Amino acid sequence: MEAFSDGVIAVAITLLALNLAVDGPHHGSLAHQLGQRWPVFVAYLVSFFTVGIIWVNHHALVEDIARVDRTMLFINLGLLCFIVAIPFGTALMATYLTVPGFDASLAMAIYCAILEGMSLGFGVLFWWTLGDGRRHNPIPPGNRWRVWVRFTMGGAGYVLALAVGFLSAPLALAVVGLIAVYYIFERTPSAYPTRQ
Amino acid sequence: MEAFSDGVIAVAITLLALNLAVDGPHHGSLAHQLGQRWPVFVAYLVSFFTVGIIWVNHHALVEDIARVDRTMLFINLGLLCFIVAIPFGTALMATYLTVPGFDASLAMAIYCAILEGMSLGFGVLFWWTLGDGRRHNPIPPGNRWRVWVRFTMGGAGYVLALAVGFLSAPLALAVVGLIAVYYIFERTPSAYPTRQ
Amino acid sequence: MEAFSDGVIAVAITLLALNLAVDGPHHGSLAHQLGQRWPVFVAYLVSFFTVGIIWVNHHALVEDIARVDRTMLFINLGLLCFIVAIPFGTALMATYLTVPGFDASLAMAIYCAILEGMSLGFGVLFWWTLGDGRRHNPIPPGNRWRVWVRFTMGGAGYVLALAVGFLSAPLALAVVGLIAVYYIFERTPSAYPTRQ
């Protein structure tokens, strides 16, 4: 399960860079093209670190799983279904970010919805692993809800970003970037066993 | 064998998302473009879960193999040859799904034929592993035929979908989706050792 | 070394399918497009099995290596440099296969040259592993030359195919396909240890 997920995430993160390509010599000066395409570069960075942090947390989560069952494989598949769609969502959002009108908000909403789906998939996977006998480092039943909420709080952030996107798409992108920063410091419980 | 197959399936499943891309700002409103492109999104979901379930079953099958020989490697290569073609078949089918006339049926027939080839490849691989001494959990000779039929029954489904596609391509896509649902619940024998 | 090579070969083999895409509804009937594009489908099959057999043999070869050194990593990198170029060579050859004139021969020559480079890289890697202390199943010095020639004979086949391509490009493709068939039956020494 881990090797396959690692492979999918590795391919998805690398495909993010396909969107960076510029149009070539006959479409204005390179500096002008790059300046016009700043959303593509910012979107690459935000999505790269969002997916990268997913991988770090997925890794920490999966490592602690004591027993893989078929249900878990399918929850993981649902999670991967959203991760694989992130390069599409990133390209869509970056293409429309600076287009005036409703389309920028719609593209940002789709991007945020994909990230939200990924976050929910992650939350379901995490919840499933909290069950008795499923983790090497079990979490006491009384703490599970608290630990889970703290871990999946980023999901609320993507809903917020989606809403902000209807006011300003670039501002929503900043919110998504901040969620990535939040997840750098926040972690799965297996990453801080001493606090259990 | 497993690492390579995992890699190929991981790349193939991620390439499915390349087809989601829209044309960009100068081709009508984004909502309109997305509405027109619904077959692409449905096709992505159906193919993603079809390939994902292949992986789950491939994994369960390969894990139980006690001895890998050269024949098995080549059967597996034949299976991968069809899996690698799934992103092509998916894109083709989605592009033509709502085009009036024969082409929608032809594109759907090609998609179903690729899935059928994958299913047959899987069936051959499974049959090969049923031989004496090839599995950790051997299946008694008297049960093999029954187990094999049950496992490869999905292949009949793809023939049905192919035929349905000549009446209605979207209906055929629904059949393919139902086969994926069938395989979520049906499984390789190694997945339920207690019933052996 | 094996995991990385497996990853590269898995991506390369999956990228072969990108070339299968057709132009879409407004470029003639689908049947007509598919008929015109037969070289693309034949080229996919030939290259898929050529790369697949490379993987099988690479796997058998690497599995038997007792000690990986830096020289071997760089020989392997040279080999991968040609393998990664195979999807390009395949697309080029398929695009020009039925174009009248010199370009079909030139495109076929480039395809064969890439396969020849891959074959030579493989030969060098194999020769390196024959050295004392490098294999789990060492081959007696007196047999090495004979074993090596037999294993790398396919390389002569690609030179032949390149030459044939100047008479007829489709005929050269048939030769490349026959070499793949040859390698299905021929194998690295580690694959038949009982004969040593």
Add this chain to the structure above:
Amino acid sequence: MEAFSDGVIAVAITLLALNLAVDGPHHGSLAHQLGQRWPVFVAYLVSFFTVGIIWVNHHALVEDIARVDRTMLFINLGLLCFIVAIPFGTALMATYLTVPGFDASLAMAIYCAILEGMSLGFGVLFWWTLGDGRRHNPIPPGNRWRVWVRFTMGGAGYVLALAVGFLSAPLALAVVGLIAVYYIFERTPSAYPTRQ
């Protein structure tokens, strides 16, 4: 950490070949097209071996790590962020290499900046692993600075190449190629433990 990094590097190195594609039969003779596109082929070779050598050194570095912590995962992610951008930088640089004027220098500067970022990321990762208790083969504190400078000296080379690019972009590409040759012979300390 190694499997994921291997996967990302394997995909990135394989995507380099996507840029080799020619325009097809109706854009002049194939020989002419290939002649015009020589920068693409040279750039492929230089970037392939640059990324390949990164992998060899990354592998040697990671293999010697005794303890992976979260900080290291994020440093590695920063490094991968530049590696993933190399196919973009390569395509950009190759497209503009022979375009007269400032754009060739700008494209080369972006390519060199990506390689410089990769080199710095590698340097930070290497520095982090030098800390007490982090390596299987620890390096005495007195030698660390010397070892680190020698290992990351290539980074200075990319700054040089960037500067040279403002005089002549093709000359800068030659410098980048020479840095790859330098790294073939120079190595991480874990690769020559006997000298410690």
